[in-house]
Structures are given as structure tokens and as C-alpha cells.
Amino acid sequence: MKTSAHQRQILKYAAYKLAAQAALAMTLIALIAVIIFILVRGIPHINMQLLFGDYTSRAPSLKPALVGTLYLIVIALSIAAPIGIGSAIFLSEYTNSKSRLIRIVRVAVETLAGIPSIVYGVFGYVVFVVTLGFGYSLIGGGITLAIMILPVIVRSTEESLLAVPRSLREGSFALGSSKVRTTFAVVLPCAASGMVTSLILAVGRVVSESAVLILTIGMAVRVIPQNVTSAGTSLALNVYYFGSHGYPEQAAATGVVLLVLVVAINIIATVLGKVFGKGELADG
Amino acid sequence: MKNPFSLVSLVMALVLVITAGAGCGGGGFDSSKNIAVVAREDGSGTKSAFMEIIGLKGKVDPVGAIQQNGTAGVLTEVKGNPVAIAYESLGYVTSDAKTLKVDGVAATVANIKNGTYKIARPLSVIYQESTLENDICQAFLTFLRSSNAQKIISEEGYVSLLDDAPAYTANGALSGAISVSGSTSLQDLMDDLAVEFQKLQKNVQVVVTGGGSGTGYNNAESGVTEFGMISEEFDLGKAPTCTVYTVCNDGIAVIVNKSNPLDNITMAQLRNIYDVDAGASAIIKWETLVN
């Protein structure tokens, strides 16, 4: 009797294991299916007109979106990178982790990371489109995105700064360097790989984001933006626009372009991290 | 499972099979199914015009209506969905969908002109008077009234309102850019008109963007773009400082999937499909319309 109950237990858990393996297979199928579907539907519709042609209703083009995406990357990074890195330097170099200020900053960063992007969009709309009267503009969208990617940059930069061994800093102090000099000449170069990786991942976030932009840059899919105050569009926004405005083929093709871009960004980040990571080990 | 790649390749194979399977097939028309009511988003001129003409002015969509943002989205939905019904700017309807007669009258340019096809509305541009101090804007408006523009309007399936319009004479001195935004119903036509205008005025650029009639009102009123496009009767309350010019008339076609056997629908039936308060007389299933 006892043995059979024991046996049953063992069988039950063996079944769990099977379920887990089936789940793994299903997860992989589901995720690979998404990618394969997009590729199968999209690749046949990629052509020069779509990528670089002039926009008409019958033959839409991604040229405005490519330009707009570039604008957004430049604006968002040029704001978020210095502030994010500065913030991380303060968090890791200038305070001990018990201080009240640092705790509040951390809570703020965590909270910013958890706010849904559409709420950032509403914020950007209220501030830039309405209050400041910019109307729909790339600069408004870019600044909103900058605030959104700030937590990404702060957290991963801080991690790579903390990974720099204490002994390096102490050695630098012992040689008579100031705090600022130590930070810039010793700590930052050692953490360079992590920082570059975090910036590239932040670019990935900018490229993927669309909910913020629908409220801030105006989804002007036809016109190539002239300057930062123009309304514009981005690749991700174009996937939505094409998908729900009657261009399913172009939407899938744009999806392929976006997918390739995001995967490339991720691979570059990983490879850079590895290359620099090895260099660091050698230095240490 | 000894080899990790056997798992991955198994997954790949399965995915390919599913991909191949999903490409084909699809259900046909089935009269026992509910009518999938397709509507436009709030702020669409086509929507407010359609609802007003069938006698449901200011009412919300029936519960569970599928909202499509934009004229082309409606067509895509009806093309793919065997049990859908939708309304759509006549100039946009293609052979991908089936256009129904309304009260026995076909939706054609001739029937709209002679007034027998009832579901029609004006497509207009609105602008502030001060805008016309800009020579390009003045020239563009003159162009819209010319025979060059009327020819394109007729070719594209819209209803021209000017029979003996003069030809447009280009002014070589003009150069610069103006922008037009608003109703997606007018957008494609405006694109074609802009292209023609740019051919005549080599140094002028006309930038056309969509957004919907609501956007057209806002942008013209606030001066964001020189012209706003609207696809309903001009409502002075929405843009008090603006003036209207009606570019053409446009029918609103009632469309269904090509596999749908229905040919004709009455105004009363349409009302009972689109009325949120229809109660017991509401038409829910296709079998009410199709025998």
C-alpha cells in the first residue's frame, strides 16, 4: 500500500517533468513562430521603393520613418547618456549605500522603470504638445524617450561601475589622485564596456518604442522631418500605422526591418560586452 | 534529446508546418453567425456623416463594434472577414469588397449627383481667411476650383460639383511649401491633387497628412497646417474662425465581404444594425437579412 502511494508520487512528478518539457517546446514554438511569421510575410515585400522611395498613398515608404528614428536616437541619447552616467557615478562613487538621498534616488529610478510607456506618452503630450506649445515634434518625443530610458542607463552603468575593483580606486588615491581624476582616469575606462553596452541597449529601447511616440511626435508618416521641431514618425510607429491603416504587407516588411535592427543592436551589445570584458580581465 | 540541436530543429520543423498551414484556408460566409459591425473611430468624418444620414446622429457605436482607425483599415477588415459589414468612402472602395445597394439604389456617381443615392456627404477643406494672404494658398484654392482638379476628382470616383470650371494657369513666381491635414477620406484624393498642383507649380510643395476630420478642424483652427480636410458638413462650432470650401461630394458605400450573398439593404435595416438603442428590433445575425 505504502509502496504504491510512493510509486504514484514518483509518477506524478515525472508527469510534471513532462509537462515542463512540453511547456519549453511550446514557448520556443510560440516565440519562433512570431519571428518566422513576420519574416515569411514581410521579406517578399521589402523593396527599394519601400525603403528609400518617396511616399505616396499607393506606394508608401519608410524614408520619413528612418530619418525620424535617427532623430529620436540622437535626441534621446544626447540627453539621457550624460545624465544617466553622471547619476550612476554619483550613486556608486560619491555616497555610501546607506544614505537617505541614495535610497530616494533608487526608488525614483525603480519607479520610472515601472511606468508604462503610454503614461510617458501622456506626460510628453501634456508637457510638450500642450503646455510648452511645441505641437507634435521630434524634440518632445525625444526628451520623453530620454526620461524613459534613463533608468536603463543608470542601472546598468552603476552595475558596471560597482564591478570595478575597490583596489584600483585605492591605488589611484594612494598615488595622490583626486576623486574626480580617479573617477575619470581609472574607474570610467575600466567600466567602459558595460557603459557602452548599456547605451546600445538604450538605443534598442528607443527603436522599439511606439506608445510614447503616438502621443508626442504625431505619426506624420508621409513627410521627411526638416528639423527637430517637425512632426515625424518612427519605424515602430510605422508598423502600427501600416498594420491598422490598410497596408498589411508593408507593415510586415517594416516589421522585418525593425526586427533586423533590434536583433543587430542586441548582438552588437553582447559582442562588445564580451570583447571589452576580456580586455578588462587582462588589465585586472 | 541527447543532442540539444535535435530539440531546436524539431521546434523549427513544427513552426514551418504551422506557417504553411495558416497561409491557406479561412471560413466562408455563414448566415447563422452574428454580423461583425465595423465602425470608424470617434472623430472620423465618415462616421459622423454616416450616422447622421441614417438617422443616428450623435449616437455611439453598437456594443462590440470593431473600430478601425482609417479608411483603408475598414476595407482590409471587410476583405478578410466574411461576416463583416462596414461603411466606407465610395472613392476608396475597391473590388476587394462588395458594395450593397441601399433601398435598391446603387452607389454610383450618377446616382449621387441626381440625389437618389442618399448616403453622401461633402468633402471640404477649411482655412482661416488670413491664410489666403499667402499666395501659394490662394493659388492652391484656385487650382482646386479649376478644370484640372475637377478632372482628377471625376477620375478618382468622386462627384465633381463644378461643371464648367476654367483651366488653371500657373504662376511661375511661386515657391515654397504649404501643408494640408485631416480627414483620411479626402487624403488620397488630396494627394493626387497635390501631385498635379506640384507639376504645374514646379517650386511649390504641398504636404498632405491624415489624422481624421477632428485633426483637420484642430489644425486649421490653430494654424498648425494651412488647410484642414473634413469629410462632413462643416460645423462652425468646431472651428469658429475658419471658412469652408467644398472640394467635391462623396458617397458613403455600405460594404460587405465578397462571399456575402446580400445585394440590397434598406435604410431601416442599416439603422437597426448600427443603432445602439435598437433594443428588440436590433439586427444581430445575418439570417435576418439573408434568407
Next chain:
Amino acid sequence: MRGIFLFCAVFSILALGCICVFLLANGLPFIGKVGLGNFFGTKWDIHNGDYGILSMIVASLYVTALSMIFGVSLGLLTAVSLYKFCPRRAVAPIRQMVNLLAGIPSVIYGLFGLIIIVPFLRDYISPNGVGYGILATSLVLSVMVLPTIVGVSLDALNAVPKNYYEGALALGATKEQGVFKVMLPAAKSGIMAAVVLSIGRAIGETMAVIMVIGGSPAMPTSLFQSVRTLTANIAMGATELSGDPMTALVATGVVLFFFALLLNASFSLLKGGEKRENKRASKANS
């Protein structure tokens, strides 16, 4: 120099403050103006001054709950499988792939839903010819949150001290019992954190949702009915509306913001709990 760094650090606080102030200053007066009863009512009819978002809150909750049921069960089992029941050599590549998939833009998932899931549900599953709605959205979202759930749960499992498992085996448990009865409960708070994180992503997701939700502002009564979530309400009206209806969207954003704050708070509580538990465990072991 310290001052500059200090400013950078304080910038996050300032930004968060700005977001709070601007959202509340624009949203709350509007809710006050139309009245709580109207704003949290069931009727959304912007032409007649009805701004009820209750049906959207309900739709958001339905969609999130259903996508969690699909996503968590699948994702958690996947993580367990990657933890112990999978060829060792396959773990690293699969893990890397899952990380990569976590970075895929949500519009891509939305597009997948629009061109594959919605037509499939409409033609083969739906009783009424509508593919849009809660089921389609939940399926899209559950696939979308899978990488997050798998990644974070796997980290939580890996953080549990190995000697728990070895102890279980020493007491005569099978490998499976060791994993399901010992390791999984021990990783509980980390897994809960993964769930909360995914709830946050699901309830806040916009672009993938608006492509498959249908958009009708009606109270959900069926899985195959066009409805509207809070996020969809904001995004669908954003390009069309102005005046009071637009402010109503900002107020919708305020409600969403509160949901996000709530989830953030529970996430940090759970994370704190996980750290404490693992610390206590390793202390007891050493």
C-alpha cells in the same frame, strides 16, 4: 564636479516629480469636473459628455488576468525545464534566445496578432465572426511576457542555494520531486516578482493591444467581443481628439499611473523578500 553628478542623480527624482505633477494637475481637475460617478461609470460617449472608463478598467483586468494564466503557467514550466530538465548544452543558447526575444518591439507582437491570431480566431474559433477582443489580446500578451517570466523565474530558481536540492535528494526524493517540491517553493517570492513584473507589462502594454483589441468601449461580456483597455483608450483617441475628450485620456493615464505605482510597490516588497530569504538561507547553511 560633485554638484554636477548630484544634479544628474537628482534628475530622476525631478523627472518623477514632474510626471506626477503634470499628470495630476491635468487629470484630477477633469475627474473633479465630470464627477467620480461619471468618470468611473460604464458609459463612454464623448459627444454627450459621458467619460465612464469602468468598462475599460474591467477589460484591462480581464486581459491581464487571462494573459497571466497563459503566460505564467507556460513560462514557469519553461523556466523549470530550463533549470533541470533540459540538455545542459542547450540551456545557454535557449537562454540567449529568450533574452533576445525579450527585446523584440511590442508592435511586432501586435502585428503577429493582427495578421495571424485575429483571422485565425475569427475563422475557426469565434462563435460570432469577431476575432478581436479579450482572447486575441491575451494570447498576444502572454507570448509577449513569456521571455520576461522565463528569464526572471530562472534567475530566481538559480538564486536558491543548491544544497536545498542536494538535501532533498539525500533524503530519497527523486530529481523531479526535488525540483517541484523543494526548489520551486523556495524560489516563491522571486517568481512572484516575475509575475508582478509581467502584470505591469501586460496592463501597461499599448501598441500590441490596440492592434487586436477591437476598440469598442463596451463592458466585456464575451471573449470574442471588441472591447477597449485603458491603454487602448488613450492611444486610439490620441490622434483624433481635442478639448475635454483629450483631457479624459490624460485622466485615463492618471488611473494607469496609479496601477503602475501599486505594482511597483508590490514588486519592490517581493524583491526585498526574496533577498532576505536567500540571505537567511545561506546564513543558516554556512
